[in-house]
Amino acid sequence: MGSKPVEDIIESLSGVHFSGFHLNGLQKINTKVEQQASVAESVHRQPFVIGVCGGAASGKTTVCDMIIEQLRDQRVVLVNQDSFYQNLTPEELTNVHEYNFDHPDAFDTEQLLLSVEKLKHGQAVNISKYDFRTYKTDVSKPRKVNPSDVILLEGILIFHDARVRDLMNMKIFVDTDADVRLARRIRRDTVEKNRDINMVLDQYSKFVKPAFDDFILPTKKYADIIIPRGGDNHVAVDLIVQHIRTKLGQHDLCKIYPNLYVIQSTFQIRGMHTLIRDAQTTKHDFVFYADRLIRLVVEHGLGHLPFTEKQVITPTGSVYTGVDFCKRLCGVSVIRSGESMENALRACCKGIKIGKILIHREGDNGQQLIYEKLPQDISDRHVLLLDPILGTGNSAVQAISLLLKKGVPETNIIFLNLISAPQGVHVVCKRFPRIKIVTSEIETGLNEEFRVIPGMGEFGDRYFGTDDE
Numbered sequence: 001m002g003s004k005p006v007e008d009i010i011e012s013l014s015g016v017h018f019s020g021f022h023l024n025g026l027q028k029i030n031t032k033v034e035q036q037a038s039v040a041e042s043v044h045r046q047p048f049v050i051g052v053c054g055g056a057a058s059g060k061t062t063v064c065d066m067i068i069e070q071l072r073d074q075r076v077v078l079v080n081q082d083s084f085y086q087n088l089t090p091e092e093l094t095n096v097h098e099y100n101f102d103h104p105d106a107f108d109t110e111q112l113l114l115s116v117e118k119l120k121h122g123q124a125v126n127i128s129k130y131d132f133r134t135y136k137t138d139v140s141k142p143r144k145v146n147p148s149d150v151i152l153l154e155g156i157l158i159f160h161d162a163r164v165r166d167l168m169n170m171k172i173f174v175d176t177d178a179d180v181r182l183a184r185r186i187r188r189d190t191v192e193k194n195r196d197i198n199m200v201l202d203q204y205s206k207f208v209k210p211a212f213d214d215f216i217l218p219t220k221k222y223a224d225i226i227i228p229r230g231g232d233n234h235v236a237v238d239l240i241v242q243h244i245r246t247k248l249g250q251h252d253l254c255k256i257y258p259n260l261y262v263i264q265s266t267f268q269i270r271g272m273h274t275l276i277r278d279a280q281t282t283k284h285d286f287v288f289y290a291d292r293l294i295r296l297v298v299e300h301g302l303g304h305l306p307f308t309e310k311q312v313i314t315p316t317g318s319v320y321t322g323v324d325f326c327k328r329l330c331g332v333s334v335i336r337s338g339e340s341m342e343n344a345l346r347a348c349c350k351g352i353k354i355g356k357i358l359i360h361r362e363g364d365n366g367q368q369l370i371y372e373k374l375p376q377d378i379s380d381r382h383v384l385l386l387d388p389i390l391g392t393g394n395s396a397v398q399a400i401s402l403l404l405k406k407g408v409p410e411t412n413i414i415f416l417n418l419i420s421a422p423q424g425v426h427v428v429c430k431r432f433p434r435i436k437i438v439t440s441e442i443e444t445g446l447n448e449e450f451r452v453i454p455g456m457g458e459f460g461d462r463y464f465g466t467d468d469e
C-alpha cells in the first residue's frame with residue numbers, strides 16, 4: 001500500500017469507508033431485506049408513553065383527544081385502562097351493583113402490562129373495547145393497535161401499579177373538582193349508559209368516592225404535570241403537546257450524548273432522504289438533493305460556532321444588536337465523499353480554508369491515514385470536519401485523532417455528516433465526548449459487512465458518478 005500513489009487510491013475508493021452497501025446488484029440488497037428488517041425491529045425507536053390519570057369523568061379522555069388532535073401528524077394510539085377490566089363471573093354479574101369497578105383488583109393489570117410492553121417493543125397488539133352495558137370486554141372484535149410514536153395510557157388507576165408507571169415517559173393527572181366530576185358522571189351514566197340515577201348515586205358513595213380518596217388521589221404525587229380543569233385548560237394541553245414534539249424530535253441517542261445534534265425532521269427533509277436513499281435515483285437528482293441536505297447540515301453546524309455581539313446601524317438609523325460570525329474556522333474534508341460537502345461550506349463561509357484527509361482501509365488492519373493537507377494554523381481554528389456518512393466510526397476516529405494531534409482542542413471540532421449509524425455515534429462520542437456531531441438522520445445500524453443500513457450506498461460513487469457499470 002505504501003507505494004501506491006494517492007491518485008490511484010482516490011480512484012479505487014469504493015469500499016474505503018464503511019458506509020452504505022455497494023450497488024453491485026439489487027439481488028444482494030433483496031436477499032438482505034429480511035435480515036435488515038429484523039435488525040430494524042430490534043433497534044426500533046422507543047415510543048413516548050404518556051400516562052393520563054384522574055378521577056372518573058375528570059376529563060381524561062377529553063384531554064387525550066385534544067393531544068391526539070394536535071399531534072395528528074404523528075402516529076398516536078390511545079390505550080384505555082377500561083379495556084383491561086376483568087370479566088365478571090355469572091355470580092358477580094347477577095349482583096353487579098355490589099361490584100367495585102373502582103378498585104385496583106377490578107383490572108387485569110398483568111394483561112395491560114403485557115400489551116403495553118409489546119407496544120413499547122414495536123409489536124402490534126389486539127385490545128378489546130370495554131362495553132359498559134354488558135360489563136364485558138370481549139363482545140366486540142378486538143382492535144389491532146399498531147406500535148406508534150406516542151402511546152397514551154388512560155385510566156382512573158393507571159398510576160396505581162409501579163410497573164405500569166415505570167413504562168411511562170410522562171405522567172399527567174387531570175384534576176377536576178369532585179362536584180364537577182359527579183355532575184358529569186350522572187349525566188354520562190344516565191344518558192349514555194342508560195342507568196338509573198339512584199343507582200349512579202349509590203355506586204358513587206359506596207365505591208367511586210372512597211376509591212378516589214384511597215387509590216386515585218394518592219397517585220397524584222407521581223404526576224409530572226397536573227392539569228386543573230381538564231379539557232378546558234388549553235394552555236396546559238398546548239404546553240404538553242409542545243413538550244411531546246420536542247421529545248419526538250430527539251433521537252434516543254441524543255438523550256445519551258448531549259453533543260449529538262440531529263436536525264429537526266420535516267416532510268421536506270424526509271422527502272430529500274427518500275430520494276437520495278432510493279437506489280433508482282439518477283445521479284443528477286442524487287447530487288441535487290444531497291446538496292440541499294448538506295447545506296442544511298452545514299448551516300446547522302455553523303450555528304454551533306461561538307459568536308460575539310455586534311451592533312449595526314440599519315438604513316432607518318436604528319441600532320440593531322446582532323452577532324458577528326466566528327472568523328477563526330476552517331473545514332476539513334475526508335476524501336473523497338467529504339469533498340461533496342465543500343461547496344456548501346464555501347457557499348456559507350466566504351473564502352473558508354478547507355484541508356483534506358485521506359483515510360484508507362487496508363486488509364484487516366483497520367483504517368490508515370495516508371494523506372493530509374491541513375491549514376498550518378489549524379490549532380487556532382474551529383474545525384468543521386466533513387464526511388457524509390458516519391458508519392463504524394473508525395474513519396472518524398482517525399480523522400479526529402489527527403486533528404487533536406495537530407493541537408485542535410476537542411471542543412473546537414464539529415463533525416458534520418448526513419447520516420450516522422448508532423455504532424459510529426457510540427464510538428465517536430465515547431472516545432471524544434467534547435466534540436459535536438451534527439447529522440440529519442440516525443440510521444438503523446450496520447450490516448454484517450459493516451455497511452450502514454438502510455443507508456444510501458457508496459456516497460462518493462453516487463455523488464461523483466463513478467458507480468456506472
Ligand SMILES: Nc1ncnc2c1ncn2[C@@H]1O[C@H](COP(=O)(O)OP(=O)(O)O)[C@@H](O)[C@H]1O
Pocket residue numbers: 054055056057058059060061062063184185188229230231232
Ligand atoms: N371541559 C368539559 N366541559 C364540559 N364537559 C366535559 C368537559 N370535559 C369532559 N366533559 C364531559 O364529561 C364527561 C367525562 O369526560 P371524559 O373526558 O370522558 O372523562 P374521563 O375520561 O376522565 O372519564 C364526558 O361526557 C365529556 O363529554
Ligand SMILES: Nc1ccn([C@@H]2O[C@H](COP(=O)(O)O)[C@@H](O)[C@H]2O)c(=O)n1
Pocket residue numbers: 055056057058060082085101102131132135155156208
Ligand atoms: N362496568 C363498569 C365499569 C366501570 N364503571 C365506572 O367507570 C369509571 C371509570 O371510567 P372513566 O371513563 O370515568 O375513567 C369508574 O369510576 C367505574 O366506576 C362503571 O360504572 N361500570
Ligand SMILES: [Mg+2]
Pocket residue numbers: 060061062154
Ligand atoms: Mg375516559
